[in-house]
Amino acid sequence: MRRLLLAVLLASPLLAGAAPPAHQWFTVLLDGRKIGTFESKREAHGNQVVTMQRLDLVLDRAGTQVTLGSAETSTETRDGKPLSFRSVSQLSGSQTVVEGTLRGGTLHLVTRNGGQAQKRSLPWPKGALLPEGVRLAGVRAGLAAGTQYKALAFQPSSLDTAELTSIVGAREDVDLPGGRRALNPVEQTLAFPGTPMKSRAWVDADQTVYKLAMPVMGVELVLLACDRACATAPNQGSDVFERTLVTSPRALASTELAGTMRYTLASRDTGKPLALPDTDEQHVERRGDEFLVTVRREAEARGESAPDKDDYLPNDWLQSKSPELVKLARHAAGANRDPLAQMQRVETFVRGFIRNKSLGVGYASALEVVRKPEGDCTEHAVLVAALGRALGIATRVVDGLAYAPGFAGKEQVFVPHAWAQAWIDGRWRSFDAALSGFDAGHIALSVGDGDPWRFYAGLDMLGRIELRRAEAVTP
Incomplete structure (x- = not known):
């Protein structure tokens, strides 16, 4: 079960479409208890945009502590064209590295797991986007209440694509660790086959996410933007297995x-x-x-x-x-x-x-x-x-x-x-x-x-x- 919680976070609209300032930190809460840290960076170099994201969690499982982590780096053009990505998933002692390069409509992959490297090529899903492309789709749609738009989000960690449907709500005040902000709520549905995942993100005009909430195992998982000290404060632990x-x-x-x-x-x-x-x-x-x-x-x-x-x-x-x-x-x-x-x-x-x-x-x-x-x-x-x-x-x-x-x-x-x-x-x-x-x-x-x-x-x-x-x- 513990790797599944990580899968939800990795596939979330925050990680699929956020365009933070140069550097942004989040605290991760499950049912109000701190279980981890999320860090995000975005850098522009010439005609390329590099988005780097790292997630670290600590969970309790029937008295045993389990650590989970993931780091993803995506490279795109300034107008959102996918170029390459690298995903590293760490589940306790197991690490998986997936590297992909897009050339001429073909995705060239190298996967490393268990000391072995496997190479293969796959056709790139038509219209699939990485983080910057998804963010730009939101910018183009705007934040007028009632606006609805869709984007096809590619998930490097799972090599899946899922349609992301977003519906913009009216601006509201949101309490964050660093103070109150006026943000637009965006109801989002990531269409995993047979099991759509619903969440709500609160964003500003640049589609920068400051809060993300989603139901997990009957409780609420929340990510809140804050400073580094807040995000990296000691975890409180949560026995999700018991739930x-x-x-x-x-x-x-x-x-x-x-x-x-x-x-x-x-x-x-x-x-x-x-x-x-x-x-x-x-x-x-x-x-x-x-x-x-x-x-x-x-x-x-x-x-x-x-x-x-x-x-x-x-x-x-x-x-x-x-x-x-x-x-x-x-x-x-x-x-x-x-x-x-x-x-x-x-x-x-x-x-x-x-x-x-x-x-x-x-x-x-x-x-x-x-x-x-x-x-x-x-x-x-x-x-x-x-x-x-x-x-x-x-x-x-x-x-x-x-x-x-x-x-x-x-x-x-x-x-x-x-x-x-x-x-x-x-x-x-x-x-x-x-x-x-x-x-x-x-x-x-x-x-x-x-x-x-x-x-x-x-x-x-x-x-x-x-x-x-x-x-x-x-x-």
């Missing part, structure tokens, strides 16, 4: 979890409804303001889409062609050639291979886990998925909730969790190496390719889910 726990209405027996469970879920707030995936193990039905989620321990072929070629291939987080991973996959699978037996052996192998079960790892790639076998559910999930791909099996990574009789001093709760799925016998089957295996106590919130920036959909729902009923389904 994501979902209380079970009753204790669930192991015999029930070995079969089929039906959960009645609802959103704790009146905002946008939950968006839960239908899988070969999970069926979702909406009834009024509630969702009936039926989870089977054994997958059934329910017509879910077959894997595409990318589900078999390595990526920046599942480096399945790495010689180290290929060797480990063959060792884990042994002489088995049956895909189901191979994945079962991989699941058991990873459970024992990751010896240090630690909550302090930010988000390690599969290759990093091989070299340093420690971490929590996400490290188990990416390693299982990568080893599966190394064996020629299509895999993906699921973010969701898993039932725990007790966790971090709480009883009968569903906790944020991650596991892997593999395409076997015409269906997607789940494998959970972090626990004793997959069962009906798993509720999927989103499905992805192992990239931590793909999990915003799950983050948006954490903290908003209410579990009203849990019933065993008899055959």
Whole structure:
């Protein structure tokens, strides 16, 4: 979960479109408690504008402190044409560097993670903008109340584009640490696929942001412009993980979890409804303001889409062609050639291979886990998925909730969790190496390719889910 909060901040309109003075500082608050610092610079050199932004956070997770950081530098022409970018993400001991150069409509990329460098080229999305381009779109639109404009914002950290829709409100006085300012509120929606992210920014006539607020896990995340002393003051700490726990209405027996469970879920707030995936193990039905989620321990072929070629291939987080991973996959699978037996052996192998079960790892790639076998559910999930791909099996990574009789001093709760799925016998089957295996106590919130920036959909729902009923389904 901790890397998801960072993903939200990195994709926020502040970081996508701010044009601060030469140097600007922000304090980062979650539910009124200081959790970090944001620094932004903007420099003009000849016909080029360089925007530099750095974010540092410290979160508490069930008594373990987790540090997160990101630095992005974007280079554009004065009229907002993208030229290049560099993104460095630091999640505890894991670092990812993404460098991109735009030439002739083609984005040339170098990604460094886990000691490996991967090069590739992608077509630049038509009309996509970096920070200065997004800022100029706002300047052109102006700040007349009721003005609405759109821009296609490119996110270097995730290599995604998302349409940013902005609606300008009437000027109002805003209290800031340095005093009161008259600013225009701008309601903003960043259209992530299936899960739009809404926020409000308060800006001046140059589109300089002085305040940003957005809902996260049922509370408010706020960034406030202030001086350096204010922004870098000691953090107060916030156990965001506790906010994501979902209380079970009753204790669930192991015999029930070995079969089929039906959960009645609802959103704790009146905002946008939950968006839960239908899988070969999970069926979702909406009834009024509630969702009936039926989870089977054994997958059934329910017509879910077959894997595409990318589900078999390595990526920046599942480096399945790495010689180290290929060797480990063959060792884990042994002489088995049956895909189901191979994945079962991989699941058991990873459970024992990751010896240090630690909550302090930010988000390690599969290759990093091989070299340093420690971490929590996400490290188990990416390693299982990568080893599966190394064996020629299509895999993906699921973010969701898993039932725990007790966790971090709480009883009968569903906790944020991650596991892997593999395409076997015409269906997607789940494998959970972090626990004793997959069962009906798993509720999927989103499905992805192992990239931590793909999990915003799950983050948006954490903290908003209410579990009203849990019933065993008899055959």
